[in-house]
Amino acid sequence: EAQVTQNPRYLITVTGKKLTVTCSQNMNHEYMSWYRQDPGLGLRQIYYSMNVEVTDKGDVPEGYKVSRKEKRNFPLILESPSPNQTSLYFCASSKGGIQPQHFGDGTRLSIL
């Protein structure tokens, strides 16, 4: 089954404690992306990757890092989380270009 898998689905943690949210896709997609969803703001892109070892900032990259060492994986790293990063996060992938994106089920992060 074609899917984008995120882990964990839920996480409550404290300010300053480094965390990583993993994302993996099994569709051999070149393009992967991270979004955050906040009430009234829709989804906003954090980072994206056009292919292995190629990453770039989206609209709201501050406080986040990513890496793309393998085609299937695109982890999101919060080196020093803060309460304003409490949000619902989605990973997405697509074939590239302007193609429909496939989304994971989301990771709800709470930073206390």
Add this chain to the structure above:
Amino acid sequence: GDSVTQMEGPVTLSEEAFLTINCTYTATGYPSLFWYVQYPGEGLQLLLKATKADDKGSNKGFEATYRKETTSFHLEKGSVQVSDSAVYFCAPQGTGRRALTFGSGTRLQVQP
């Protein structure tokens, strides 16, 4: 930059009622247009798309027509079901853009 205006929700309808969710956008170049749907506790799923003016995207009884002259992409369904209860997102992707631009979403509640 690109932007999307969607009607505020929640929209509450009775089963078998007619649905319209308005969407207008500004986007760079000649955008592709998408509607995504988010069911409770899940990620976003592509509902339908249109890539050029006057194209009609359709899926699961939902339709939307790419209106370039009015920069609109309104979502319609002739007879909604309880199972259509979800949040709907309009999302253009402008030429050269690496991300979808999401509206804030419209929550639809269908009552039996």
